[in-house]
Amino acid sequence: MGGLTMPEPEIDLLAIDRGTVTAPAGCGKTHLIAEALTRHTGPKPILVLTHTNAGVVALRGRLDKAGVPSKAYRLSTIDGWAMRLISMFPLRGAYNPNILKLANAGTDYPNIRVAAVNLLKAEHVNDVIAASYARLIVDEYQDCSIRQHAVVAYAAQTLPTCVLGDPMQAIFGFGSDPLANWDEHVCKHFPIVGELETPWRWINAGKESFGRWLLDVRRKLLNGETIDLTAAPEEVSWVHLDGTEDMVRQMRAARTAPPTADGRVLIIGRSTSPQSQRDMASRTPGAVTVENVDLRDFVDFARRFDFNAADAFSKLATFAGDVMTNVGAPDLITRVGTLQRGTARKAPSDTEQAALAFCAAPSPKSATNLLVEINKEGGVRQHRPAVLRACMKALEQCDGTEGNTFYDAAVRIREQNRLIGRPLAKRSVGSTLLLKGLEADVCVVLEAHNLDVKNLYVAMTRGSQHLVICGTAHTLNA
Numbered sequence: 001m002g003g004l005t006m007p008e009p010e011i012d013l014l015a016i017d018r019g020t021v022t023a024p025a026g027c028g029k030t031h032l033i034a035e036a037l038t039r040h041t042g043p044k045p046i047l048v049l050t051h052t053n054a055g056v057v058a059l060r061g062r063l064d065k066a067g068v069p070s071k072a073y074r075l076s077t078i079d080g081w082a083m084r085l086i087s088m089f090p091l092r093g094a095y096n097p098n099i100l101k102l103a104n105a106g107t108d109y110p111n112i113r114v115a116a117v118n119l120l121k122a123e124h125v126n127d128v129i130a131a132s133y134a135r136l137i138v139d140e141y142q143d144c145s146i147r148q149h150a151v152v153a154y155a156a157q158t159l160p161t162c163v164l165g166d167p168m169q170a171i172f173g174f175g176s177d178p179l180a181n182w183d184e185h186v187c188k189h190f191p192i193v194g195e196l197e198t199p200w201r202w203i204n205a206g207k208e209s210f211g212r213w214l215l216d217v218r219r220k221l222l223n224g225e226t227i228d229l230t231a232a233p234e235e236v237s238w239v240h241l242d243g244t245e246d247m248v249r250q251m252r253a254a255r256t257a258p259p260t261a262d263g264r265v266l267i268i269g270r271s272t273s274p275q276s277q278r279d280m281a282s283r284t285p286g287a288v289t290v291e292n293v294d295l296r297d298f299v300d301f302a303r304r305f306d307f308n309a310a311d312a313f314s315k316l317a318t319f320a321g322d323v324m325t326n327v328g329a330p331d332l333i334t335r336v337g338t339l340q341r342g343t344a345r346k347a348p349s350d351t352e353q354a355a356l357a358f359c360a361a362p363s364p365k366s367a368t369n370l371l372v373e374i375n376k377e378g379g380v381r382q383h384r385p386a387v388l389r390a391c392m393k394a395l396e397q398c399d400g401t402e403g404n405t406f407y408d409a410a411v412r413i414r415e416q417n418r419l420i421g422r423p424l425a426k427r428s429v430g431s432t433l434l435l436k437g438l439e440a441d442v443c444v445v446l447e448a449h450n451l452d453v454k455n456l457y458v459a460m461t462r463g464s465q466h467l468v469i470c471g472t473a474h475t476l477n478a
Contacts, residue, residue, distance in 0.1 A: 011194040013137060014039060016162040019193030020141070020186060023164045024218055025461035026201030026211065026439070030059065033137060033164070034066035037073050042134045047159070048075045049152070050139040051172070052293065055437060056080075059139065074133065078148045079109055082116035085125065092124045110177045113147035120154035129158045140437070141165030141186060142179075143172045149180035153189045163190050168218055168457045171433055201439060205464035210235040214461055220477075221453045227476040229469060239470040241447070250446050253468050254284045254429075257442075264426050264440035268459045270447055271431035280446070281383040281429040282325045290430030290438075291386040295414045297322075298387045302394060302410035307362040313355060316367055319391070320374050323384040327374055351377055364395040364406065371395075385425075390417065432458045444468040453477055 010028070011021055013036035023029035033048065040046055050059055060075055076084075083100060090097060095115035099108040119125055138144075138152055142165035152163065167182035180186055199211025210233050217227055229238045239253050254267050267287065269277040281287040291297075301319055306312060314333050321329035336355045338344045348356060354373040358366040371392065374380060382388055390413045398409035424438060432455045443463030445451070448471035451459060456476060460467060469476075 010196055010198065012036070013162050014135070016193055017160045018156055018190055019162055020190040021162060021164045022192060022195040023166050024196060024199075024215060025166065025169060025458070026199055026214075026464075027196035028198060028200040029139070029164050029196060030062045031066070031200065032196070033059075033139065034063050034068050036137070037063065037068045038066065040072045040134065044132065044134040045071060046073045047081070047133040047136045048073050048139065049078045049081055049136070050075075051077060051143045051148075053077060053080075055140060058437065078138070078144070078151060079112060082112050082151055086112065086115045086119055088128075089119060089124060092119060092122070094118065106175065110147055113145070113151055113177070117147065117150045117154060120151065120157075126158045129155065133159055135160040136162075138163040139165075140169075142167050142170035142182065144180045144186070145177040146180050146185065147177050149185050149189075156189065161190065162193075168222065168454055169436065171436065171454050171458060201461075201464050205441075207235055207465055209233055210465075210467075217460060218457055221457055224477070226478045229474045229476065235466050237466070237468045238474055239468060240474075241449075241470055241472050250470050251280070251283055253444050253446070253470050254280055254287065254427075256444055256466070256468050258426070259441055259465055262426070263442065263465075264424055265428070265442040265444065266435050266438060266440040266462050267427065267429040267444045268432055268435055268446060268462070269429060270450060271433055271455070274431075277429050277431065278322075278384065284427065284429070286425075287383060287427040287429050288425045289384050289386075290428050290434045291384065292434065293417060295387065295390050295410075295417055298390050298394075299407075299410050299414055301391075302407045305406060307364075307367070307400075307406070312362050313359050316358070316370065317355070320371060323382065323388045323391075324375060325381045325383050326377070326379040364398050364400070368392060368395045386417075390414070435459075435462060438462060439464060442466040442468070444470070446470050448476060449473065 011032060013021070013032060021032070037046060048059070050056055056075055056077055063073070086095060087100060095111065099111045099115070102108050136152070136155055136159040138161070141163040144152065152161065155161065163186065170179055170182065172179065197215070199208065199215055202208055202211025202214070213233050220227055229236060239249050241249060256265060258265050267280060267284070269280055278289055281289045305315055313336065317327070317329040317332050321327040332351070332355065336352060336359065339348055339352060339356060340359065351373040354370040358370045371388070375382065390410070394406060394409035394413050397412070398404055398406045424440070428435070432451070436458050439462055441464055443459065445459045445468065448456060448459070448469045
């Protein structure tokens with residue numbers, strides 16, 4: 001828990017042969033894992049698995065901060081471990097090796113999981129696994145798909161295994177490979193051996209009563225009960241959305257100040273409307289969006305963008321307007337057209353000169369120069385810096401040759417991005433899915449009435465000191 005000292009662990013993970021630890025948000029799950037790894041002294045490392053590359057980076061950072069020796073563990077995503085496993089035994093795995101290229105992630109990942117299950121089920125690699133690891137710990141288990149759960153369940157036939165998770169935070173989806181059911185799948189293979197019950201996130205912030213209230217909220221949501229915000233502790237504020245000035249009220253809420261100058265604020269918007277999240281970030285001073293790790297919007301832009309197309313400049317200007325505020329892309333496009341026709345009365349600005357240079361000789365370099373000049377303009381601010389940064393890197397790396405087009409470079413940047421943890425800005429806007437696992441001093445929930453119980457719980461537990469809930473009624477889950 002952020003490197004802060006906590007008492008002896010509530011549960012000894014090293015004493016569990018096979019079981020589940022239920023871990024509500026902010027109750028010391030990472031500390032529990034770190035503490036167990038610190039005590040591990042055997043010759044073989046403990047295998048630690050989680051779901052996303054960003055999660056791996058975040059967990060490794062927490063383990064490093066806790067002083068856990070690197071020799072004590074091996075850390076990977078479930079899918080990453082499955083890929084390494086089947087690649088070691090290509091013949092025994094009996095799979096199409098092309099799936100490891102991930103050209104079609106939507107089908108390749110499920111097929112990789114199936115291949116790993118088949119390999120483990122046939123007991124071809126039991127000896128190798130037993131010789132490689134002392135035991136298995138799986139984090140964020142509520143996010144396991146059925147096939148990922150099968151990988152872990154078969155591995156658990158060889159290794160002592162403990163899984164940690166919270167069914168109330170199961171908000172991920174896997175399309176054709178749905179989430180494993182907590183009761184029917186998870187607890188059947190890994191019986192519950194304990195539950196964390198101490199709200200360390202809030203205790204460490206000096207807000208224990210707030211944390212206890214959130215644990216009670218979790219219990220009520222699990223039981224289908226209503227949450228009455230009028231009975232909430234002082235750390236919780238309710239902003240009434242009554243249909244009259246809802247946007248103004250949400251914008252005001254989004255500007256809630258953190259308790260300290262270096263404090264952080266998370267703003268949770270509608271998952272179904274990424275554009276509304278971006279609009280809020282662009283309208284909120286200092287706010288940036290939290291992007292999907294796969295940078296889908298940027299990769300799609302790179303796929304469609306053609307330097308030699310007649311509309312190349314307009315597409316690039318529109319892209320700039322999507323990632324930076326106050327660009328005025330339509331006006332810029334019109335103005336450059338006027339300059340090109342020689343009918344302009346006013347001399348071109350530095351940005352307009354860069355636009356003219358791109359139009360005259362479109363290239364990665366001239367595109368980069370244009371984006372740089374736009375970024376220098378007064379009043380312009382990056383509200384999607386991760387996307388702009390990825391674009392600049394791709395432009396720098398590509399040269400238009402086969403295998404190194406702008407799109408090729410964008411894909412490489414995306415893969416690199418998967419391995420990088422998401423740095424948290426002082427004020428970040430995103431969905432529950434994107435902000436899950438993150439924490440800040442303040443959390444602002446913009447449309448609480450549109451969230452189901454699990455998304456609501458995830459949203460309400462992101463802030464350690466202050467929670468602002470915008471909604472149509474003072475009751476939740478009514």
